[in-house]
Amino acid sequence: MECDKCGENAVLHAAYSGLHLCESHLCRAVTKRVRRRIREDGLVSDDATVEDPETWVIGLSGGKDSVVLTQILHDTFAEDPRIELVALSIHEGIEGYRDASLEACEELTDDLGIEHVTVSYAEEFGVQMDDVVEDDPEGMAACAYCGVFRRDLLSKYAEELDADKLLTGHNLDDEAETALMNFLEGDISQIAKHFEASLGPFDSSADAPTEQTREAQDHHIPRAKPLRDIPEKEVALYARFQDLPAHITECPHAEEAYRGEIQELMLGLEENHPGTRHSIMAGYEKLAALAADTYGGENGDTDYGECENCGAPTARDLCRKCNLLDALEAV
Amino acid sequence: MHVTVEIAGEDTHELEVDADATYGDLLAPVDLSPHEVSVLVDGEHMPTDQPVEHDHVRVVRLIKGG
Numbered sequence: 001m002e003c004d005k006c007g008e009n010a011v012l013h014a015a016y017s018g019l020h021l022c023e024s025h026l027c028r029a030v031t032k033r034v035r036r037r038i039r040e041d042g043l044v045s046d047d048a049t050v051e052d053p054e055t056w057v058i059g060l061s062g063g064k065d066s067v068v069l070t071q072i073l074h075d076t077f078a079e080d081p082r083i084e085l086v087a088l089s090i091h092e093g094i095e096g097y098r099d100a101s102l103e104a105c106e107e108l109t110d111d112l113g114i115e116h117v118t119v120s121y122a123e124e125f126g127v128q129m130d131d132v133v134e135d136d137p138e139g140m141a142a143c144a145y146c147g148v149f150r151r152d153l154l155s156k157y158a159e160e161l162d163a164d165k166l167l168t169g170h171n172l173d174d175e176a177e178t179a180l181m182n183f184l185e186g187d188i189s190q191i192a193k194h195f196e197a198s199l200g201p202f203d204s205s206a207d208a209p210t211e212q213t214r215e216a217q218d219h220h221i222p223r224a225k226p227l228r229d230i231p232e233k234e235v236a237l238y239a240r241f242q243d244l245p246a247h248i249t250e251c252p253h254a255e256e257a258y259r260g261e262i263q264e265l266m267l268g269l270e271e272n273h274p275g276t277r278h279s280i281m282a283g284y285e286k287l288a289a290l291a292a293d294t295y296g297g298e299n300g301d302t303d304y305g306e307c308e309n310c311g312a313p314t315a316r317d318l319c320r321k322c323n324l325l326d327a328l329e330a331v
Numbered sequence: 332m333h334v335t336v337e338i339a340g341e342d343t344h345e346l347e348v349d350a351d352a353t354y355g356d357l358l359a360p361v362d363l364s365p366h367e368v369s370v371l372v373d374g375e376h377m378p379t380d381q382p383v384e385h386d387h388v389r390v391v392r393l394i395k396g397g
Contacts, residue, residue, distance in 0.1 A: 001378045011369075013378035020378055064393075173366075173394075233366050236393035237376070248393075267364040 012237060015274035023241045030238045033229045034072045042203030042213075043165065043224055048082040057163040057221075059154050060087040060109070060116070062101030064239040064246040065169030067108055069227055071244055073167070074112045086161050090153050091120035092146055093128025094251060101247035108245050117161065119153055125325055133253050137327040142253035145324055152312060152321040158221045168198075170225040173232040176277040177262045179284040184262075192295035195288035198223040209282070210289040215296060219304040219313035231277065335387045336361055348383060355379030357388060367394040 001010040003022035010020035021029060038044070048054040058073060060066045070087060077083040089105045091098050102118060109116035121127050127149075133142045158166040170178075182191045200214030202222070214222070227235060239246040269276040306312070307319035314320070336344045336357050344361050354370040354377045365379040371389045 001381045009375065010378045010381075011376035013380045015380070023376075231366065232394050233369070237369065240393075267366045270366060271364060 040207040054164040059168040062104035067246040069169040089118045104245040104247045135331040192291040195292040212289040
């Protein structure tokens, strides 16, 4: 089969668009869609100037998604003095897994000349995920502990690095799965929070996916997901074709059973009805904007204060991370 | 048509497929989705709707955690 753009050998049939693309045109298409998403979401604020640039902290795990995000952001903004990029990696204490992916992070940030900061659960919390999995005081999946700890450190260090935005490498499959999970759980306030925290555009423009913009939050650094229009397979192919130092081993503790079920359902639907992931997100973004209008901002039921122990933003006396650390301490 | 499907780092399967089968048709019998793998022939990635023309393919998993 030939590439629909140039006639070279195609490497991918994107059934949702009908296009056959070669290596070169697949990579160009990925970059173009990420840049369009950055534009449509109004990520580059009017306040970002040469004299007073914005700092964007990238959550860099060394997996394909965050590596591709870092590369494309570098290609897009390296020559733009309004934006400064800093990569932030987290070592969870998973033997034989995270060491290799942190090497990938170091190789990439060295190549690109991007400042790179690494923090660890061991130094910050005195725990390692390998031990947390063994102790498991709450009877939860490993990802449930790890997600709480990771989000805490990403927020804390984004704050310390004086970030204006925190960017993560969530792709189309990740986001459509989350959308389906929130919808099937009937959790409208969670959908509103999803819009306010990372989905909603920063500025309203003719290009924005929803007219409504997200409310400014003072309790968390705003997050954004510029890869959320790109199917996971295309992110992975981009990493291979650009020869990026991405680490693709699965975490040995990964066991998000419900997400796995949703993924299987979604990919089955996508195969039988190409474009399902895109249409899930197109509708979900509009629904999330309506949910945020009703449940978000000042209408929300969440009143953020500070954790009594660590000062992190929380709606309770103790934040979830401190609760989990207390439970681990008691084992 | 007889095709050997080698899944990189995993098992190898021997399949009998229709003469007009596509590379994507080789995946369901080995319980894989075209959205999580790529099919390679002599190191080249094949679009999943391309008719099978080779009797040996290699399948690589592209998706293993983020």
